[in-house]
Amino acid sequence: MALSQLDAIADVIHLDPGVQEILRHPKRELTVHFPVRMDDGSIRVFTGHRVQHNSALGPTKGGIRFSPDVTLNEVRALAMWMTWKCAIVGLPYGGAKGGVCVDPRQVSLREMEGLTRRFTTEMGLLFGPDGDIPAPDMGTNPQVMAWIMDTYSMHRGHTAMGVVTGKPVSVGGSLGRVEATGRGVTISAGLACEKLGRNLQGARVAVQGFGNVGSVAARLLAQAGAKVVAVSDISGAVYREGGLDLDLVEGAKLDDGGVCGTGAGDSMTNAELLELPVDILVPAAMERQITEENAHRIRARMIVEGANGPTTPEADRILHDQGTVVIPDVLANAGGVIVSYFEWVQDLQAFFWSEAEVNQRLEQLMTRAFTTVWDAAEQHHTDLRLGAYAVGVSRVAEATRTRGIYP
Secondary structure (H helix, E strand, O other): OOOHHHHHHHHHHHOOOOHHHHEEEEEEEEEEEEEEOOOOEEEEEEEEEEEEEOOOOOOOEEEEEEOOOOOOOHHHHHHHHHHHHHHHHOOEEEEEEEEEEEOOOOOHHHHHHHHHHHHHHHHHOEEEOOEEEEEEEHHHHHHHHHHHHHOOOOOOOOOOOOOOOOOOOOOOOOOOOHHHHHEEEEEEHHHHHHHHHOOOOOEEEEOOOOOOHHHHHHHHHHHOOOOOEEEEEEEEEOOOOOOOHHHHHHHHHHHHHOOOOOOOEEEEEEHHHHOOOEEEEEEOOOOOEEOOHHHOOOOOOOEEEEOOOOOHHHHHHHHHHHEEEEEHHHHHOHHHHHHHHHHHHHHHHHOOOOOOHHHHHHHHHHHHHHHHHHHHHHHHHHHHHHHHHHHHHHHHHHHHHHHOOOO
């Protein structure tokens, strides 16, 4: 998916073939296999990856996911998308991504800490405030980031807060970081409605993936006046025509571990949620959720991608032909990396901002990026995904050309 998207925009912006060849390949990849002593005394060997796609614009930046489905190819794609995302929103970062093949639900807290610290030690060749800066992703959280920061700092002999973002506020995290990705999704939806002459007030919304991103987006969209009629998680989906009581859904998720069976509405599958006749669909779960198999059944007027890569290129073409507006992941969910950048800046300066200031700066950068992407899509007569890629790939290509090839 990532390579086909790059190749598609290369023709639109007349990308130099030599630069295109450089951008098709990750700069650096590291795969490690490391032992962890489990609570029962046994030893398990885990596999982890870190891919740095491109560093022409600055240090590489990207999350670390803990999932049993992690593969090197997946990490490569996610790293490439991070490169474009950082460039689109104007951050001085390149793209990276990492992951460990583990189901976090199947290990204890102590085992998770041991796994994290050993993985960080193995990745010490790459991690650093000026080289490669991890962040949370699927299956990881602020506590995991704190363990990474502490492990790196122990090896260096001094506290290095800027080595990782998404940390708890008590150890150098930024106010507003937890909500940042969902807030960016909400800002993107509002800006798209303005451009299209639609009203976010009263808009019917379905959110696939009621995790950190999806739950925050649902809450903020509801606060903006939208009507959230369906949400889902790994347990399934819940739907209510008149709008869900999100307090009830969130409480039941905490108590029962899933949104189904909450009594908040009717149960349905994740697949059925995607095909609801809503104004705004927010896929905030996994990659490849909207494909050529189900794209023709999507009835949402607008899709705002909270997850990375939820729509395949084949599905994109079907949605475009149907007139469905897609706000692409590299723009819509960039709020997380923007506030991660703010956290990194605050750590390096040892000077921290208020939450209101963080949110204000986030909205400024998201608005600027959205306008730039919208204008690029109109200039090239493309959809917003290709418009976003035109902006991001052009910026990385220009930096690559300017820096030249060493030696």
